[in-house]
Amino acid sequence: xxxxxxxxxxxxxxxxxxxLLQAQQKKASISGIITDDNGKALSGVVVEILNAxxxxxxxDTGFFSITVIANKPMALVFSYTGFLTIQKNFYPGTDxxxxxxxxxxxxxxxxxxxxxxxxxxxxxxxxxxxxxxxxLLNPSPIGGIEGLIKTLVGSNNELSSxxxxxxxxxxxxxxxxxxxxxxxxxxxxxxxxxxLSFINPELTGNVRFYNGGFQAKYGDKMSSxxxxxxxxxxxxxxxxxxxxxxxxxxxxxxxxxxxxxYLLGLRNRSNKNLLSSQETTGNYIPSSADWQSLITWQxxxxxxxxxxxxxxxxxxxFYPKESQLTSGVFxxxxxxxxxxxxxxxxxxxDKYSTGFVGLSAIHQPTRSLQLKWMVSYFNNxxxxxIDITGAYxxxxxxxxxxxxxxxxxxxxxxxxxxxxxxxxxxxxxxxKGTLDKGRHFIQWGNSIERxxxxxxxxxxxxxxxxxxxxxxxxxxxxxxxxxNSTAQLGITRFSGYVQDNIRFADSSGFxxxxxxxxxxxxxxxxxxxxxxxxxxxxxxxxxxxIVIRVAAGVYVQPPFYREMRRFDGSLNTGLLSQKxxxxxxxxxxxxxxxxxxxxxxxxxxxxxxxxAVPYDIDNVRLRYYAQNNAKAYAAGIEARxxxxxxxxxxxWISLGLMRTRENINNDSYTTYTNASGEIIGPATIDKIPxxxxxxxxxxxxxxxxxxxxxxxxxxxYLSTNKNIKVYFNTIYGSNLPYNIPGNARYxxxxxxxxxxxxxxGFSALLLTAQSNRRSHSPFKNFTDIWATLExxxxxxxxNTISYQLVKDYGNNTYTxxxxxxxxxxxxxxxxRW
Numbered sequence: 001x002x003x004x005x006x007x008x009x010x011x012x013x014x015x016x017x018x019x020l021l022q023a024q025q026k027k028a029s030i031s032g033i034i035t036d037d038n039g040k041a042l043s044g045v046v047v048e049i050l051n052a053x054x055x056x057x058x059x060d061t062g063f064f065s066i067t068v069i070a071n072k073p074m075a076l077v078f079s080y081t082g083f084l085t086i087q088k089n090f091y092p093g094t095d096x097x098x099x100x101x102x103x104x105x106x107x108x109x110x111x112x113x114x115x116x117x118x119x120x121x122x123x124x125x126x127x128x129x130x131x132x133x134x135x136l137l138n139p140s141p142i143g144g145i146e147g148l149i150k151t152l153v154g155s156n157n158e159l160s161s162x163x164x165x166x167x168x169x170x171x172x173x174x175x176x177x178x179x180x181x182x183x184x185x186x187x188x189x190x191x192x193x194x195x196l197s198f199i200n201p202e203l204t205g206n207v208r209f210y211n212g213g214f215q216a217k218y219g220d221k222m223s224s225x226x227x228x229x230x231x232x233x234x235x236x237x238x239x240x241x242x243x244x245x246x247x248x249x250x251x252x253x254x255x256x257x258x259x260x261x262y263l264l265g266l267r268n269r270s271n272k273n274l275l276s277s278q279e280t281t282g283n284y285i286p287s288s289a290d291w292q293s294l295i296t297w298q299x300x301x302x303x304x305x306x307x308x309x310x311x312x313x314x315x316x317x318f319y320p321k322e323s324q325l326t327s328g329v330f331x332x333x334x335x336x337x338x339x340x341x342x343x344x345x346x347x348x349x350d351k352y353s354t355g356f357v358g359l360s361a362i363h364q365p366t367r368s369l370q371l372k373w374m375v376s377y378f379n380n381x382x383x384x385x386i387d388i389t390g391a392y393x394x395x396x397x398x399x400x401x402x403x404x405x406x407x408x409x410x411x412x413x414x415x416x417x418x419x420x421x422x423x424x425x426x427x428x429x430x431x432k433g434t435l436d437k438g439r440h441f442i443q444w445g446n447s448i449e450r451x452x453x454x455x456x457x458x459x460x461x462x463x464x465x466x467x468x469x470x471x472x473x474x475x476x477x478x479x480x481x482x483x484n485s486t487a488q489l490g491i492t493r494f495s496g497y498v499q500d501n502i503r504f505a506d507s508s509g510f511x512x513x514x515x516x517x518x519x520x521x522x523x524x525x526x527x528x529x530x531x532x533x534x535x536x537x538x539x540x541x542x543x544x545x546i547v548i549r550v551a552a553g554v555y556v557q558p559p560f561y562r563e564m565r566r567f568d569g570s571l572n573t574g575l576l577s578q579k580x581x582x583x584x585x586x587x588x589x590x591x592x593x594x595x596x597x598x599x600x601x602x603x604x605x606x607x608x609x610x611x612a613v614p615y616d617i618d619n620v621r622l623r624y625y626a627q628n629n630a631k632a633y634a635a636g637i638e639a640r641x642x643x644x645x646x647x648x649x650x651x652w653i654s655l656g657l658m659r660t661r662e663n664i665n666n667d668s669y670t671t672y673t674n675a676s677g678e679i680i681g682p683a684t685i686d687k688i689p690x691x692x693x694x695x696x697x698x699x700x701x702x703x704x705x706x707x708x709x710x711x712x713x714x715x716x717y718l719s720t721n722k723n724i725k726v727y728f729n730t731i732y733g734s735n736l737p738y739n740i741p742g743n744a745r746y747x748x749x750x751x752x753x754x755x756x757x758x759x760x761g762f763s764a765l766l767l768t769a770q771s772n773r774r775s776h777s778p779f780k781n782f783t784d785i786w787a788t789l790e791x792x793x794x795x796x797x798x799n800t801i802s803y804q805l806v807k808d809y810g811n812n813t814y815t816x817x818x819x820x821x822x823x824x825x826x827x828x829x830x831x832r833w
Contacts, residue, residue, distance in 0.1 A: 028092035031065035032100035033235055034058050034078065039133075041234055042080060042104060050075040050087065061234050061258075070094045080104060101783045124513075125213030125534050125551035125584055126603065128152060128640075131650075135201035136241060136830055138713070139729050139761030139790045141274055141821065143246065145199045145228070147729070149209055152640065152654045153224075154709035154733045156755045157801055158792070158821060159191025159274065160620045164704045165211050166605060167634030167660030168223030169615065169622055172557060175199075177228045178294065178308055179360070179432065180376050181219060185314070185352040186562055187382045187422055190619040191801070192275055193350055195288025195314030200265040202239055202250040203292060205231035211638070212605055213551030213584045216499045216515030216532045217432075217443050222555045222580040222609070230294050230308075233261045237783075243828035244273050263294040274792075277822050282320035282344070289313055306360040314352040320344035320388060325804065325816045326397055339397030339405055340806055340816045346388035355379045368436040378426040386418040386459070394806050394814070410808040418459035424561070425452040439503045443515075446496035453489040453561050457569045460484075485569030489561065495519040499532075509538035519577075521558050526577055530554040549603075550585040563613050563624045572626040580609045598643030607634040614664055616739065617703040619802050619818075632662035632702060649715040649725070656709040661699040700747045701737040708734040723765035730758045738803060750815075752803070758794040763787070781833045788828040796823040 034045045041062030048055035049068065058064045068074055070092050078086045083104040092098055130148050140147030146161040153165050161184075162170040175182050175198070182198045206229040210218070214225045236253035248267040254260065268289045275284040290312035297305045323342040358376035365371070392414065396407040430447035460482035499515025513534035520527045532553030539546065559575040566572060586603030611628040636658030645651050712730040717723070733755040739747040767785040803815040 026070035026094040027067055028070040028094065028096040028098070029065060029067050030076065030090060030092065030098045030100070031063070032102055034062045034064065034080075034102050034104060036083070037103060037105050039103070042083075045078055045080045045104070048077045048079070050077050063235070068092060070096065078102060078104065099781065124210075124215070124536075125549045125586070126210045128209045128211065130207040130209060132201050132204035132207050134713075135204070136828075137725075137727060137761065137763055137786070137788065139727050139759040139792070141245070141759070141792050141824075141826075142197070144197050144201050145204065145207055145226070146197055148207075148713070149226070150731060151652070151711035151713045151729060152209070153211060154656070154706065154711060154755075155731050155757075156706075156733055156736060156752075156799075157191045157620060158757060158799075159271070160194055161197045162620055165224040166607065166636065166638075167658055167702060167704050169617075169704060170620075171560070171562065171622060172221050172223035174219050174221045174225045175228070176218075176226070178230055178306065178358075179372070179374065180308060180356075180358045181428075182310075182356065183354070183378060183380065183424075183426070185354065185380060185382055186424070187350075187384055187420060188352065189384075189621040192271065192278075192284070192286065192318075193314075193316040193352075194620070195286075195352065196246075196267055196269050196290050196312060198290075198310065198312070198354075199226075199228055200248075200250070200267060200290075200292050202241075202248060203230045203252075203263050203265050203294065205229050212582065212603070213534060213549075213553070214532075215513055215534070216497045216517045216530070216553075217445065220495060220517065220519050220530070220556050220558055220577075222557050222578065222582075222607070230263055232296060233263060234258075237833060239830065239832040241828060241830040243788075244826050245269060245271065259298040261296045263292075265292045266290075273826070274821055274824060277824065279325055279819050280320055280323040280342075280344075282318060282322075285315075285317040287315050302364045304362045304364075306358075306362070308356075308358045308360075310354070310356040312354045316348070316350040318348040320346070320348075320390075323390075324403065325818070326399075326403075327814075327816055337397050337399060338395070338409075338814060338816070339403070340392055340394050340804065341405055342390045342392040344388055344390045346386075348388060349385040351381075351383045353381050370434045372432045374428070374430045374432070376426075376428045378424075378428075380422070380424040382420075382422045384418050384420040384459075386416055389413065389415045392806070394808065394816075409814075410806060412807075413462075413464040415462040416459075417461075419456075420459060421454075421456045423454045426450070441501040441503075442499070443501070444496070444498045447494075449493040449495075451489075451491045451493070451561075453487070453491075455485075455487045455489075455561070455565075457486075458484050483567075483569040487565075487569075487571050489523075489571070489573070492522045493519065493558065494521070509540050511536045519556065519558060523559075524574055524576055526558070528556050528558075528577060528579075530556050545590040547588045548585075549587065552583045553581075555580040555582055559613070562622065564626055565624065566626040567623060575613065575626060576611050576628045578609060578611050578613060578628070580607050582607045593643045594645065596644040596647060598641065600639070600641050602637065602639040604637050605635065609633065609662075612662060614662060615703065629665045630662045632660065634658060634660035634702075645714070646716055648722070649717060651714045652712075654709075654711040658706060658709070660702045660705045662702050663699050703737060703747075706733050706736055708732070723768070725763045725765075727761040727763070728758065729760075732756050752800050753817075755799050756795070756797050757799065759790065759792050760794050761788055761790045783832050785832075786830040788830065790826040790828065792824045792826065793822060798822065 034042045036042055043058055043060045043062060045058040046055055047064045047066055056064050056066045071094060073091050075087050075089045086102065086104060132145065135144050135148060138147050141158045142161050144161065146163060150163055153163050155163060164170060165173060177199065188194055208227040210225040218225045233252035233254055238251040240249045241247065246267065246269040250265040252263045271286045272284055275286065290310060292310045295307045299305055321344060325340040327338040356378045358374065361373045363371040392412055393405050393408055394410040395405040398404055398406040427450040428447060430445060432445040435442045461480045463480040495518065497515060497517040499513060502512040504510040515532050517530040518528065530553065534551040536547055536549045556577045556579050558577045564571045564573060564575050582605065584603050584605040586601065588601045590599050592598060609632040612630040612632045613624050613626065613628060614630045615622050615624045636656060638656040640652060640654045642650065642652045710732040712728065714728040715725060717725040735751040735754050737747045738750050738752050764787050765784060766787055767782055799820040800817040801820050802818045804818060806814050806816055808814065
């Protein structure tokens, strides 16, 4: 018995020593966040120490934490059903707390963003879902979400974030951020003056772009909807980027046990490097900055509050010196190119500032019912101050001997003066709701909006040619154009919608969207109803994964302030809404290309517009005729192919064919002969004698009439290193019409040459979350750092944005092109933590 107790005592003693030694071992901890390849938190991932029995499991937010032995090499194994198992090696120091972010890849990696995986999204006409993460890597001078959209709808100005969809103007596009409609400055004349877009891609979660056939829940515009949803953070993180054109910082996180989340974004942009190589030399001082925030608060289980705010300030100062413009087309009357040399005095100072605040209260009484109340305030304040005089000499340019004017054909002086101020205040209150009844998903909404506008316009232009002012009239000195007006306007708008998304029996593959909008405004007292419908069908008997879609509806656009302002500055307060009747149909086909997922979609569309308001485009400024004196149409076909030409690198191709025309009432079309002896007249009248004068009413090309639009976004990487990537952004657009400002008669004959642009970017991943970093490393908290070199306008094509009209001594008119940016380089560093 004694021997037995002795042996037991020795055993307990040895066990005690073992426990003491183990307790004295140095400890460390490793924690982190596990997500899938779409950035979604993974719950239930098994995190296990290699060759040990210790393991933990990630929680609902993908978070894990595990204690390990310090100063000893070890490995963690991450495993999850349907995903590739990952092993990571560590050598933690004493008391070190290492944090990692890990992204797990699926066995069969599907397209992340450009392929729509949700069948409900495939059933919606005109819908494109984009990946916001590509915005900072996309090689584009404007960058942002709009840079991605332009690869789908085309562009004719790399300095502007504006885009045209299916023949419509930019004013026909809706933009929403978290259900709030956002606006842009109105007085901007050129892309040089534009600042930052409202949308901050680093805050963006979902990007849904409708290029037609959109539902009744979206507002009263005629062309497109860009629906942006900002992220809801699940952990504390951030990013920063530094480039020659733009710099930014964003922070996000949670507080109060994740009941409060916040998103903060700061950006600054200067296009000085882009503008310094313009044909007009001088001192360009552009500057734009903004601050955005989104704060959410889960007040109770069924109540959530959201507060969104934005402050943006843009200034553009310009002190021009001289400009040397050359026509790229040789005139048949002269042996060399025609040139225009302008020498300037004066300056331009513009300011554009906007402020926005929106508050939302979301109530979720049941799982199927959601109610949302919203109030917002938007302010836009703009000032234009221009006082520039230019003396010009026009003639033949000797390109071989210094490029000077050797045979003067005309000379004169232009003086531009402007003191314009615009203030817009928009107050909005709205309610929206959704009810999920299984096969019926019902949505409704109502809003009231109050617009207050104060506008003061004082601008004039003086032209002196060959010693006399234009127009040449006897008597006092005449100005070429002059506007001096003040307007104050208040408009109240009421609008609302109801729609039902119906899902029929699963075996039928049918879904239907039925809805209608109404709107009424106190300005012209129109009450309009806009029914809209969509139908999709996925044939169950077909072996191929095809969804057929059809959409039809009425889309109206009540006049905003700019449509009402005539060329002389007066307002047409009786202007009616433009009404558009639209029909589209197409299909969406998902298949495998090169053993990887791909998607092809195509749509035919037709739009007929009555009570249309004609307009001219001067650079990016729209000048409306302020009359419902036209009818118009747009018809075309669009096709897009999304796929991975190389694994894990999505690319897409977009091709569109379109014609858009308008017939302006009581507009006479008179032929005339230009300096080359060519007859300029209506396209419907052939072989007109040079000395004839014919009045005719016919269909004219609209300012956005472009037959062919092609866009390509291509991504590739080195076969030996996936962390070194290359991006191509290519856009082609066939010719656009233009006309003498304020006169649409010659639009069928005068053309802007095709727009061709290729931008390229090279990106290298310098650091990843999987990199082994010690606790003392300054980069220990970074998840990834990218370095990017961008080459804008690789082919160095001198694209044309507009033309200057110049008269010679014989009063003949010539066109001299205004060119866009040449080839340029940009460097950028992007870091996330």
